[in-house]
Amino acid sequence: MCGIVGYVGDRQAADFLLEGLAKLEYRGYDSAGIAVYHDGALDVQKKMGRLVNLRQAVEADRGLTGHIGIGHTRWATHGGPSDLNAHPHLSEHGDFAIVHNGIIENYMPLKEELLAKGYHFKSETDSEVVAHLCEEMYDGDFASTVRKVLKRLRGSYSLVFMTVHQPDTIICCKKDNPLIVGLGEGENYIASDIPAILGYTRKTYIMNDGEMAIVKKDNVWVTDLEGNPISKKVFLVNWDAEAAEKGGFDHFMIKEIFEQPKAIRDTMSCRITEDGKAVHFDELNWSPEDVKSINKIMITACGTAYHAGLLAKYFIEKLAHIPVEVDIASEYRYRDPLTDNKTLCIIISQSGETIDTLAALKEAKRRGARSLAITNVVGSSISREADQVVYTWAGPEIAVASTKAYTTQLVALLLLALYMGRLNGNLPAEKEEQILADLQRVPDQCEAIFKHADFIKGLAESFKDKRDVFFIGRSMDYGLAMEGALKLKEISYIHAEAYAGGELKHGTLALIIDGVPVIALATQRDVEEKMISNIKEVKARNAEVVGVVQDDDTEVAKTVDHIITIPKSDNFVMPIMTVIPLQLLAYYTAIARGNDVDKPRNLAKSVTVE
Numbered sequence: 001m002c003g004i005v006g007y008v009g010d011r012q013a014a015d016f017l018l019e020g021l022a023k024l025e026y027r028g029y030d031s032a033g034i035a036v037y038h039d040g041a042l043d044v045q046k047k048m049g050r051l052v053n054l055r056q057a058v059e060a061d062r063g064l065t066g067h068i069g070i071g072h073t074r075w076a077t078h079g080g081p082s083d084l085n086a087h088p089h090l091s092e093h094g095d096f097a098i099v100h101n102g103i104i105e106n107y108m109p110l111k112e113e114l115l116a117k118g119y120h121f122k123s124e125t126d127s128e129v130v131a132h133l134c135e136e137m138y139d140g141d142f143a144s145t146v147r148k149v150l151k152r153l154r155g156s157y158s159l160v161f162m163t164v165h166q167p168d169t170i171i172c173c174k175k176d177n178p179l180i181v182g183l184g185e186g187e188n189y190i191a192s193d194i195p196a197i198l199g200y201t202r203k204t205y206i207m208n209d210g211e212m213a214i215v216k217k218d219n220v221w222v223t224d225l226e227g228n229p230i231s232k233k234v235f236l237v238n239w240d241a242e243a244a245e246k247g248g249f250d251h252f253m254i255k256e257i258f259e260q261p262k263a264i265r266d267t268m269s270c271r272i273t274e275d276g277k278a279v280h281f282d283e284l285n286w287s288p289e290d291v292k293s294i295n296k297i298m299i300t301a302c303g304t305a306y307h308a309g310l311l312a313k314y315f316i317e318k319l320a321h322i323p324v325e326v327d328i329a330s331e332y333r334y335r336d337p338l339t340d341n342k343t344l345c346i347i348i349s350q351s352g353e354t355i356d357t358l359a360a361l362k363e364a365k366r367r368g369a370r371s372l373a374i375t376n377v378v379g380s381s382i383s384r385e386a387d388q389v390v391y392t393w394a395g396p397e398i399a400v401a402s403t404k405a406y407t408t409q410l411v412a413l414l415l416l417a418l419y420m421g422r423l424n425g426n427l428p429a430e431k432e433e434q435i436l437a438d439l440q441r442v443p444d445q446c447e448a449i450f451k452h453a454d455f456i457k458g459l460a461e462s463f464k465d466k467r468d469v470f471f472i473g474r475s476m477d478y479g480l481a482m483e484g485a486l487k488l489k490e491i492s493y494i495h496a497e498a499y500a501g502g503e504l505k506h507g508t509l510a511l512i513i514d515g516v517p518v519i520a521l522a523t524q525r526d527v528e529e530k531m532i533s534n535i536k537e538v539k540a541r542n543a544e545v546v547g548v549v550q551d552d553d554t555e556v557a558k559t560v561d562h563i564i565t566i567p568k569s570d571n572f573v574m575p576i577m578t579v580i581p582l583q584l585l586a587y588y589t590a591i592a593r594g595n596d597v598d599k600p601r602n603l604a605k606s607v608t609v610e
Helices: 013-027 051-060 107-116 128-137 142-150 252-258 260-268 288-292 303-319 355-366 381-385 404-423 429-450 453-463 476-492 501-506 525-539 574-592
Strands: 003-008 031-038 041-048 068-074 096-104 155-163 170-175 180-183 188-191 203-206 211-215 220-224 296-301 324-328 343-349 370-375 388-391 468-473 495-500 517-521 544-550 562-566
Touching: 003 013, 003 096, 003 155, 003 170, 013 031, 013 051, 013 068, 013 188, 031 051, 041 051, 041 096, 068 096, 068 155, 096 128, 107 128, 128 142, 128 155, 142 155, 142 170, 142 211, 180 220, 188 211, 252 260, 252 574, 260 404, 260 429, 288 404, 296 303, 296 355, 303 324, 303 343, 303 404, 303 476, 343 355, 343 404, 355 370, 355 381, 370 381, 370 404, 404 429, 404 574, 429 574, 453 562, 453 574, 468 476, 468 501, 468 525, 476 495, 476 517, 476 574, 495 501, 501 525, 517 525, 517 574, 525 544, 544 574, 562 574
Parallel strands: 296 324, 296 343, 343 370, 370 388, 468 495, 468 517, 517 544, 544 562
Antiparallel strands: 003 068, 003 188, 031 041, 031 068, 096 155, 155 170, 170 211, 180 188, 180 203, 211 220
């Protein structure tokens, strides 16, 4: 869960490396470092903490000059944040430098082997063994040495190598973790994500598992791990570099919240017929027989994407009448799932690089399941591994706390449920048309929700010193409550939990005390009466209740302390809008508490370790 950059060309490498790392700091921000080749040696500068610490150290180190270098921003896994644990790591005599994203699973036996041979380790990381292995296995040929080292490693990785023995070359490779090569004129670039290179080039090679790139300033050669050449197609990035900048907002998160109307439109575009009455997916092009052959759908994801999957279960079962199971991806592989060739496995991941989700996808395929990825990132590992892909087209999402990725996942999954329901004959055409009519109004209706921002900001001020906040809901509102609680705790650090409204009396009421905030979601009309009863249960214990309802509701307001209204819409469409005030509440609460909203503690954007 780290950011990687590399540069070879004629300009000062450190300038590019620092700029690229700034674009990737959302991937990891507890330490950072760079290595630059200069005058026969690899000069390294690395610092614990935010990137500004490294920048200051580099500016003070006037000797850190050179035209080839690698850099890294870290989110700690093996060993806590420190200068020594930061990357890059050097080999015993400083002849090799490496940066690594992922986990070397067999690093302990490798480390013991190297210690026995007299090597010394400065860090607590699993990554340092790779640098020492390079020196131990060096055979006079840089590429040959890297290939031999890779064959000794077990785990997941994006790795980038430099050496004094071939100071005009960087070598990189990947297994289960993202890596791209940017193609320039007289210079080339390496990065773990596209924003790092967008200011320099739109031409990229997206590296696949088992590929190795040998990168010089005028050429890039891609081979397999045996050294056989691979012909790569150039991938042209078609989104604006400014889309990855804040655009006048204080934080990426609030910018991305306000980008949701456009993101929702983009996700719907080209997937609804011109008359607005039916869904079509050119990228799927399924027949009725394709859908009817599915006995079960298995949805697997992590975090926010998992919460989208919980809503998708309601969408698909109610509209297409196909049984759906939803699994946390990190648990899926370990429960011996009943998955076969009549199962459709839907994999949801914003980045397309979530390692637990990727592993679940591979396990489902091993068991014979068809696979469909719902992801935001073109060319990501999950998009390449899945049989078919539906892209959400949310655009770059930089803030660690996901917002527009979640709403666009819901849109894509609702469209998919409508599509399947029509194809297998379980969804009447008039119902599909009515839901689509409501769905197409959502981008404009979001503007009405944004008008509540000042009111929500006031609520956040009153909540900022609370120790606990509870979210309750029924039906689709329960899955949404889980996402609301996650948003609040991941950026405000307030303990927040979500409960099904009907479960309160089975134990949770013991936690409801005088003045505790309860966010009560009551947008689902078919269970509104039950939710009002649940609200009364917490009010009887003197909770402070915020009701979230459709704007024509008159009953819930009689039982709560505060009310947030959502434009009236179909039950299936409501979650897409209802999450927005929950996102705003989390954002403003974190601001009121003085937290770093875009980079919450202990978290990173793309989770590429198990």
